[in-house]
Amino acid sequence: MASPIVPVVLAGGQGTRLWPMSRSARPKQFLPLMGETSLFQDTxxxxxxxxxxxxxxxALTNAEYRFLVxxxxxxxGAPLAAILLEPTARNTAAAIAAAAAYAALRIDPEAVLHILPSDHAISADEGYWRAVDAAAAAARSGLLVTFGVTPDHPETGYGYILCGEPLTPEGALKVARFVEKPDLAKAEAMLAAGGHVWNSGMFMLKAKVFLEEAERLAPxxxxxASLGVEKAQxxxxFVRIDEESFSAAPNISVDYAIFEKTDRASVLPVSFAWSDLGAxxxxxxxxxxxxxxxAASGPASFSNASGSLVISDKAHVVVEGLKDVxxxxxxxxxxxGPLSETQKVGAVVARLKARPxxxxxxxxxxxxxxxxxxxSSVLGGERFQVKRLFVKPGKKLSLQKHHHRSEHWIVVRGTAEVTVDGExxxxxxxxxxxxxxGAVHRLANPGKILLELIEVQTGSYLGEDDIIRFEDMFGRV
Incomplete structure (x- = not known):
């Protein structure tokens, strides 16, 4: 029996196109957009x-998201072989090369890797599993496989792949050409011509084969990536990839660096339900x-409305007499905004980000x-701030002090263990x-239920960077 496939889950992206839910501190892969669990958990x-x-x-991510992952x-209850921390963003070529180098070093050079973005919505039906097995067979034969989703409409938000001649009995085809994201007319023409699939960003490849091609085509x-993993700590x-080594990698996608150049590229056309949830x-x-x-998530009501989407954290949203919003x-x-114009959210976020x-x-x-x-921030004003703190059972904050603020803690739920200047x-x-x-203090939850407090801060400066840590169970000192 063949060795198990090693899933490689890419979870470092800081996408902005699903703002205001997705933000740099908690991007879309960690949000429950399709159900009760996050997209990362679904993956x-x-x-x-x-x-x-x-x-x-x-799992590949960055230091900011390591505890979320x-x-x-x-x-x-998902077992992880390792959580690799990229010290800086260098796009998918370096990320996949690092995963392949780690797998070759720590697992098996012959290991087959299934590269999975963590922010996609996929229906894992029988067709999906047939595709996984077919791609694994092609990868074991030495091919680098990309999954190509059969298009059902002329989408302008995806790149395309033109399929060539058959390469394996299981259905892998030669990649004839990669096509950049097209305009509507070109997308309609490709759909009418046939033989084109959406480039899904999912891959199946053998670690050893990918590294050989990377060394040849993207030295x-x-x-x-190889040196960064070799020097990792x-x-x-977590496994921290060496920053000095990894930072030397070009910022380039795996499509440009490897797949458009290699003679081992193949595409497996698939028809299971898939979306990159890009807007x-x-x-x-x-x-x-x-x-x-x-469609709705959270408290929402529709009246004489059609074709619309509501996503709400807490407020009850009522849509009356509108369509396609x-x-x-x-x-x-x-x-x-108009549902058809939500691809422009990224540009809106860029403008918001530019204003202090x-x-x-x-x-x-x-x-x-x-x-x-x-x-959660509750209320703020000049020289004061009110927050709701919640601490998980068995967890504790760092032993710390502040130079510019004092604090008052009121326990609302649970039991708090508080240390102040050694007492x-x-x-x-x-x-x-x-x-x-200036008091050296620490907060812990020794109980079995969530600890909730109201924190009132007063002082001349209330920024989160006014903190000196002395001890920390999460290695943040």
Whole structure:
């Protein structure tokens, strides 16, 4: 029996096209856009070890998302072979080369890797599994396989692949040509001509074969990734790729660096339901709809409305007498626009990011998640700020102090273990404590339920960077 496939889940992207839900601190792969679990968790679940097909996954991300990756994997019980941390973004060629180098070094040079973006929506039906097995067979024969989705409409948001002659009995075809994202007329012409598929960004390849082609066709990428993995350092449960080495890699996609140059490229046409969820109209297409074609996530009502999308965190959104609109309401920002124009959200975000007064709306949510739990901003003003803190059972914040603010903590739910200048005490519901400016303090949840507090900060400067850490269970000192 063939060795299990190694899933490689790419989870480092900072996509902005699904703003205001997706932001740089918590991008779309970590959001539950299609159900109760995040897209990243859906990807891990789809590639979970089962029937001997897959082994534990390799996850590639950056340092900012490392705890999100670890915790979301743990939440669904998904085993990970390793979490590789890219020190800097260098596009898919370097990322896949690093994964291949790690697999060749730590798992098996002959290992077959299934490269999976973590922000796609996929229906894993029988056709999907047939495609996985066919692609694995082609990869084991020495081909580099890309999955090409059979188009059902003239999409301008995807790149295309022109299919060539058959290469394997299982259906892999030669790549005749890669086609950039087309305009509508060209997309319609390719759909009418046939033989073209959407470039999905999913690949199946043998680690050894990919590295051989990278060394031959993209030597700078090969050297940077290989040396970065060779010099990598363990950090808690993570593997930090060496920054000096990896940073030398060109910022280039795997299509340009390898697939458009190699004579081993193949494409496997597939017809399972797939979307890269690249804009809110794609989310609308992928979600279940009512009889009028409306789709919703969160509290929403439609009245004389059709063909519309509502995504809401908390506020109840009512759409009356409109059609083909998108309404996306986060805790602190709302986007409203024609569903057909949501591809332009990225440009809107760029303008918001360029303005100091709106930059934070593109970077962080009102609720910020940390490895120990997180906090929500409730109210702020001159020299004061009110937050809701939540701490997971068994977790603790770093031992820290502040130079410019004092804090008051009021326990709303659960039990808090609070250390202030070496003295520790337990607080239960409705009890409070004062933390003077400069006091060395720590908060922990020793209980079995979520700890919730109201924190009132007062002082001359209330920024999150006013923190000196002395000890930290998450290696952030």
């Amino acid at each position: 891990l679940a789809r590639a979970a070890p089962r029937d001997g097909r897959y082994g534990p996954a390799l 670890a915790e979301q994997a743990q939440e669904i 700078e990428t090969f050297r940077a 363990a950090d808690l449960d 809110w109209d794609a989310v609308w297409k992928a979600r279940a709809k009512d009889a009028q074609g409306n 998108a309404v996306v309401a986060s805790e602190d920002a709302i986007f409203v 007064e709106t930059r934070a709306l593109t970077e962080i949510h009102k609720t910020v998640y940390r490895p120990w739990g997180g906090y 520790t005490k337990l607080l239960t519901e409705n009890e409070s404590i004062y933390l003077p400016l």
